[in-house]
Amino acid sequence: MSKQPALNLYILPLDVEIEECIATILEVSKHPFETYQASVQVKCGDAVSNIFHIEYKDGKELRRKLEVEVSKFKYVLFLYGKDELRRRKIII
Numbered sequence: 001m002s003k004q005p006a007l008n009l010y011i012l013p014l015d016v017e018i019e020e021c022i023a024t025i026l027e028v029s030k031h032p033f034e035t036y037q038a039s040v041q042v043k044c045g046d047a048v049s050n051i052f053h054i055e056y057k058d059g060k061e062l063r064r065k066l067e068v069e070v071s072k073f074k075y076v077l078f079l080y081g082k083d084e085l086r087r088r089k090i091i092i
Contacts, residue, residue, distance in 0.1 A: 019070050023041075
């Protein structure tokens with residue numbers, strides 16, 4: 001009897017808390033060469049980012065890239081404020 005690998009099943013969308021913000025993974029697609037692409041939206045307080053894409057190879061890399069994107073989002077919120085980012089259509 002052959003042993004089959006475990007099946008990891010995640011129902012999307014999936015919310016991940018990072019630095020007091022919520023990163024929502026909306027969709028994931030598999031690409032050639034063992035890479036994946038996730039469609040993500042970040043919410044910090046009442047500021048919500050546009051949807052963006054992250055390419056990754058495994059869960060650790062996705063987590064690291066999500067942490068970077070959340071940090072960048074929080075930084076631009078700090079620099080420009082919500083009103084300016086809404087005017088520039090960077091946040092919803």
